Amino acid sequence: MDNLFESINNILQSPLLRLAWYLLLFSVAVLWLALVFWTLKDARRRIDDALIIVVAVLTSLVFPFIGTLVYTILRPAEYLDDIRERELEMRAMEQELMSTQLCPNCRTLVRDDYIVCPRCRKQLRSTCVSCERPLERSWRVCPYCGEETDQQVSRPEAPALEETAEPFQREALGRSRA
Ligand SMILES: [Zn+2]
Numbered sequence: 001m002d003n004l005f006e007s008i009n010n011i012l013q014s015p016l017l018r019l020a021w022y023l024l025l026f027s028v029a030v031l032w033l034a035l036v037f038w039t040l041k042d043a044r045r046r047i048d049d050a051l052i053i054v055v056a057v058l059t060s061l062v063f064p065f066i067g068t069l070v071y072t073i074l075r076p077a078e079y080l081d082d083i084r085e086r087e088l089e090m091r092a093m094e095q096e097l098m099s100t101q102l103c104p105n106c107r108t109l110v111r112d113d114y115i116v117c118p119r120c121r122k123q124l125r126s127t128c129v130s131c132e133r134p135l136e137r138s139w140r141v142c143p144y145c146g147e148e149t150d151q152q153v154s155r156p157e158a159p160a161l162e163e164t165a166e167p168f169q170r171e172a173l174g175r176s177r178a
């Protein structure tokens with residue numbers, strides 16, 4: 001029995017095993033620090049708040065591996081860049097919607113720079129006789145080339161508004177005009 005114990009002790013004391021042990025410890029330490037660095041990099045892409053980033057990195061540093069695992073479970077699902085991109089897309093869609101209106105004749109969605117309704121061919125705007133750019137209904141002169149327009153400037157959008165207005169709004173419109 002003593003012999004067995006001694007031989008195990010000898011193996012444990014052998015320089016080769018000791019070297020292997022140090023190598024293992026070194027690898028674990030490198031992996032640990034790499035995970036801390038990864039937490040920092042990942043948190044900066046996902047979290048806007050510097051304090052929370054510091055807490056995440058410290059957790060990863062103080063509790064090796066477990067801290068990183070906890071961070072991975074609790075981290076926000078989306079990258080900040082993706083969130084920003086989605087917000088930009090939403091804003092672009094909003095703008096697109098705001099620049100559309102209904103054709104007063106057939107109720108098709110038309111953009112506010114259309115000259116003619118693509119569906120029912122109703123004239124939505126007139127164009128300048130000289131440079132052929134679309135004119136706002138209230139313009140008496142073309143702002144691009146200075147040509148006089150022959151538009152009658154009278155209550156520009158009122159008829160269309162009256163058509164779409166709710167009864168109570170129509171009443172208010174009538175009152176304001178009277
Ligand atoms: Zn139309």
Ligand SMILES: [Zn+2]
Binds near residue numbers: 128130133143145147
């Ligand atoms: Zn013009």
